[in-house]
Amino acid sequence: xxxxxxxxxxxxxxxxxxxxxxxxxxxxxxxxxxxxxxxxxxxxxxxxxxxxxxxxxxxxxxxxxxxxxxxxxxxxxxxxxxxxxxxxxxxxxxxxxxxxxxxxxxxxxxxxxxxxxxxxxxxxxxxxxxxxxxxxxxxxxxxxxxxxxxxxxxxxxxxxxxxxxxxxxxxxxxxxxxxxxxxxxxxxxxxxxxxxxxxxxxxxxxxxxxxxxxxxxxxxxxxxxxxxxxxxxxxxxxxxxxxxxxxxxxxxxxxxxxxxxxxxxxxxxxxxxxxxxxxxxxxxxxxxxxxxxxxxxxxxxxxxxxxxxxxxxxxxxxxxxxxxxxxxxxxxxxxxxxxxxxxxx
Amino acid sequence: xxxxxxxxxxxxxxxxxxxxxxxxxxxxxxxxxxxxxxxxxxxxxxxxxxxxxxxxxxxxxxxxxxxxxxxxxxxxxxxxxxxxxxxxxxxxxxxxxxxxxxxxxxxxxxxxxxxxxxxxxxxxxxxxxxxxxxxxxxxxxxxxxxxxxxxxxxxxxxxxxxxxxxxxxxxxxxxxxxxxxxxxxxxxxxxxxxxxxxxxxxxxxxxxxxxxxxxxxxxxxxxxxxxxxxxxxxxxxxxxxxxxxxxxxxxxxxxxxxxxxxxxxxxxxxxxxxxxxxxxxxxxxxxxxxxxxxxxxxxxxxxxxxxxxxxxxxxxxxxxxxxxxxxxxxxxxxxxxxxxxxxxx
Numbered sequence: 001x002x003x004x005x006x007x008x009x010x011x012x013x014x015x016x017x018x019x020x021x022x023x024x025x026x027x028x029x030x031x032x033x034x035x036x037x038x039x040x041x042x043x044x045x046x047x048x049x050x051x052x053x054x055x056x057x058x059x060x061x062x063x064x065x066x067x068x069x070x071x072x073x074x075x076x077x078x079x080x081x082x083x084x085x086x087x088x089x090x091x092x093x094x095x096x097x098x099x100x101x102x103x104x105x106x107x108x109x110x111x112x113x114x115x116x117x118x119x120x121x122x123x124x125x126x127x128x129x130x131x132x133x134x135x136x137x138x139x140x141x142x143x144x145x146x147x148x149x150x151x152x153x154x155x156x157x158x159x160x161x162x163x164x165x166x167x168x169x170x171x172x173x174x175x176x177x178x179x180x181x182x183x184x185x186x187x188x189x190x191x192x193x194x195x196x197x198x199x200x201x202x203x204x205x206x207x208x209x210x211x212x213x214x215x216x217x218x219x220x221x222x223x224x225x226x227x228x229x230x231x232x233x234x235x236x237x238x239x240x241x242x243x244x245x246x247x248x249x250x251x252x253x254x255x256x257x258x259x260x261x262x263x264x265x266x267x268x269x270x271x272x273x274x275x276x277x278x279x280x281x282x283x284x285x286x287x288x289x290x291x292x293x294x295x296x297x298x299x300x301x302x303x304x305x306x307x308x309x310x311x312x313x314x315x316x317x318x319x320x321x322x323x324x325x326x327x328x329x330x331x332x333x334x335x336x337x338x339x340x341x342x343x344x345x
Numbered sequence: 346x347x348x349x350x351x352x353x354x355x356x357x358x359x360x361x362x363x364x365x366x367x368x369x370x371x372x373x374x375x376x377x378x379x380x381x382x383x384x385x386x387x388x389x390x391x392x393x394x395x396x397x398x399x400x401x402x403x404x405x406x407x408x409x410x411x412x413x414x415x416x417x418x419x420x421x422x423x424x425x426x427x428x429x430x431x432x433x434x435x436x437x438x439x440x441x442x443x444x445x446x447x448x449x450x451x452x453x454x455x456x457x458x459x460x461x462x463x464x465x466x467x468x469x470x471x472x473x474x475x476x477x478x479x480x481x482x483x484x485x486x487x488x489x490x491x492x493x494x495x496x497x498x499x500x501x502x503x504x505x506x507x508x509x510x511x512x513x514x515x516x517x518x519x520x521x522x523x524x525x526x527x528x529x530x531x532x533x534x535x536x537x538x539x540x541x542x543x544x545x546x547x548x549x550x551x552x553x554x555x556x557x558x559x560x561x562x563x564x565x566x567x568x569x570x571x572x573x574x575x576x577x578x579x580x581x582x583x584x585x586x587x588x589x590x591x592x593x594x595x596x597x598x599x600x601x602x603x604x605x606x607x608x609x610x611x612x613x614x615x616x617x618x619x620x621x622x623x624x625x626x627x628x629x630x631x632x633x634x635x636x637x638x639x640x641x642x643x644x645x646x647x648x649x650x651x652x653x654x655x656x657x658x659x660x661x662x663x664x665x666x667x668x669x670x671x672x673x674x675x676x677x678x679x680x681x682x683x684x685x686x687x688x689x690x
Binding site: 006007012035036043044051288292300304 | 629
C-alpha cells in the first residue's frame with residue numbers, strides 16, 4: 001500500500017496511482033484528525049471522495065503517531081492524552097475516539113487503537129499488551145468486525161497483535177486477537193528499531209500463530225527485501241513511506257540495488273533508472289535528465305522518482321504473487337535478494 | 346509559452362503539458378548554460394530529447410538573466426562578463442557565445458543576445474540600443490535567420506527591439522531590427538518596472554513599427570490582462586513564469602479574478618477552482634481538498650495548481666484566437682477584463 005499520510009500520496013495525483021496499478025492505499029488517522037479534521041472529511045463524503053481515490057483505503061488508528069510524533073503524551077487505561085506536534089494543542093484519543101475518527105474518514109479497512117511499546121522491554125510489553133488487548137475489545141464493541149459506513153460502503157476492522165520480540169507475548173497476543181473474530185489481523189510493533197534477526201523470528205512465530213484464512217498485514221514495512229521476507233513468513237499486506245521518502249532523498253530502487261540519483265556517475269547516463277521497469281519514468285526519461293532535475297532541486301525530479309519507486313514495489317509484489325502461483329516462490333526470493341544485494345546468482 | 350527554466354516546467358511532466366494543449370514552451374539559456382551545461386544537453390541530442398518534449402521550444406539568449414540574476418557583471422562593446430549566482434564562478438557571454446550555447450541546446454526558436462536596460466533612462470537607453478543593434482547583427486552573422494541544427498531540425502533566430510519607454514528609440518529599433526531579415530521579432534525591455542501606461546503606449550508604437558507578416562513576441566509577459574492587451578496591440582507570442590510561480594504561492598487564476606487557495610473561505614467549498622475550466626484539476630478536485638493540500642504544504646497542491654493556472658492561460662489564448670476569427674475580439678476583450686476585475690459586464 002502506497003502511503004498517503006495527509007490524504008495524498010506525496011506528489012502523486014490519483015490518476016497516476018491508478019495507472020501504476022496501485023490498489024489499496026493507506027492514510028494516517030493522526031494527521032487527518034489534526035488537519036483538515038475528520039469532521040471536514042466526513043462532510044466531503046469521506047476520504048475517497050475528498051482525495052478522489054476510487055480504490056480501497058486503509059487507515060491506521062493514530063496510535064503509532066500518538067506515540068512517535070506527539071510532543072507529549074500521558075497514557076492511562078482509558079486512552080492517551082497528547083500534545084499536537086503542529087501547534088502544541090492538547091488532544092485525547094481513546095479506542096472509541098479512534099474508531100469514531102476512522103468512521104468519519106470512511107476507509108474500507110480501519111485498525112484497532114493499540115499501544116506500540118519499545119520492542120525489547122519485557123516488563124513494559126506485558127503491561128502494554130494487556131492494554132492493547134482491552135482496547136481491541138473496546139474497538140470491536142464500538143464498531144463490530146464490519147460496519148456499513150455513512151458513506152455507503154462496508155468498513156472492516158482489523159485487530160493488531162503486539163508483544164515486542166517475546167515469543168510468549170506474541171503467541172498470547174495472536175491467540176487473543178484472533179479469538180475476537182476480526183476479518184483481518186495486523187502485526188504491529190515491528191520495524192521500530194529491533195534487529196533484523198528479531199524481526200524475522202517474530203514474524204515466524206506470528207506466521208504459526210495467526211489464522212491462515214484471514215489477511216495478515218505487517219504494519220510500516222516496505223523495504224524490498226522485507227516484503228519478500230514478510231511474504232515468506234505468511235504476510236499478505238504491507239505499507240511503507242519508503243518509496244516516496246527515498247525519492248525525496250534522491251534514491252531509487254533498481255533490481256540491482258538502491259542507487260543515489262545525485263551521483264556524478266549518472267551525468268551522461270542515457271539509460272533509464274531500471275531498464276526492466278515499465279513505469280512512466282523509466283519508459284520516458286534518462287538517468288542523465290533525472291540526475292539534472294535532482295541536482296537543481298526541481299520538483300519534477302521528486303515526482304518522477306516517486307512514480308518509479310512506487311511502481312517498483314508494486315511490480316515486486318506482482319512478481320511475488322506470480323511466483324507463488326507458479327510454485328517457485330523460494331527460488332524467486334533467493335535470486336531476487338541476491339541480485340538486489342549485488343551477489344552472483 | 347509555459348516556462349521551463351531548467352529544462353522542466355516546474356512540477357509538470359511533459360505528458361501533462363501535451364494533455365493541456367501546450368504547444369511551444371520556453372527554456373532559459375542562462376540557467377541551462379550553468380546547469381547542466383549546454384555541452385551536456387548537446388550530447389543528449391538537444392533539449393527536446395533531454396527533457397522529452399516533442400513540441401517546439403524557444404530559448405532566450407541569456408541576456409536578461411545575465412543582467413538580472415548574476416551577482417556581478419561588467420559590460421563592454423564585445424559582451425558581458427558575469428559572476429554565476431550559483432557558485433560565484435566567472436563567465437563571459439558575447440553574441441557569438443549566446444548563439445553557440447543556443448545551438449547546443451537546439452531549440453526551434455532562439456533569440457539574439459541583447460541588453461535590457463532600465464526602461465526610463467534615455468541617455469543610457471541610447472547607448473544600450475546601439476550595443477543591442479550591433480549584437481543583433483553579430484548574432485545574425487553567427488547563425489543566419491534560419492539554420493539546420495546538429496539535432497536535425499530548423500532553428501529560427503528572432504531579433505529583439507529595445508528602446509525603453511521612448512518613442513524615437515523604439516521606432517528606430519523596430520526599423521533597424523526588422524531591416525535585418527529575421528523570421529520573427531521580439532519586444533524586449535518591457536514589464537520590467539515601468540508603469541502600465543508606459544507599457545501599453547510602447548506596445549502601440551511597436552505595433553505600428555514592426556512588420557505585420559512575421560510573428561511578434563512580447564518577452565516575459567503573461568498576466569491574463571496583459572495577454573489581452575498585448576494581442577490588442579498586435580502581439581502573437583508571450584512567455585511568463587506567472588502560472589507556476591503563482592501556484593507555488595497558493596494563487597489560482599479564475600475568470601472572476603485571482604484567488605488565494607490558502608483562504609479559509611474555501612474550507613468547505615466543494616466547487617472546483619473555476620467551474621468553467623476543463624483542466625484535470627478542475628475536472629477532478631474541490632477547492633476544499635486543494636486548500637487542504639496547500640495548507641499542509643503537500644507537493645500535490647503545487648502540481649494541481651500549476652496544471653490549472655497553465656491550462657487557464659492556454660484556454661484564454663485559445664478563446665482570444667476564436668474571438669479574432671469571429672471578428673469579436675474587442676467586445677471579448679472588454680467583457681473578459683471586466684469579469685476578471687469583478688465589474689458588472
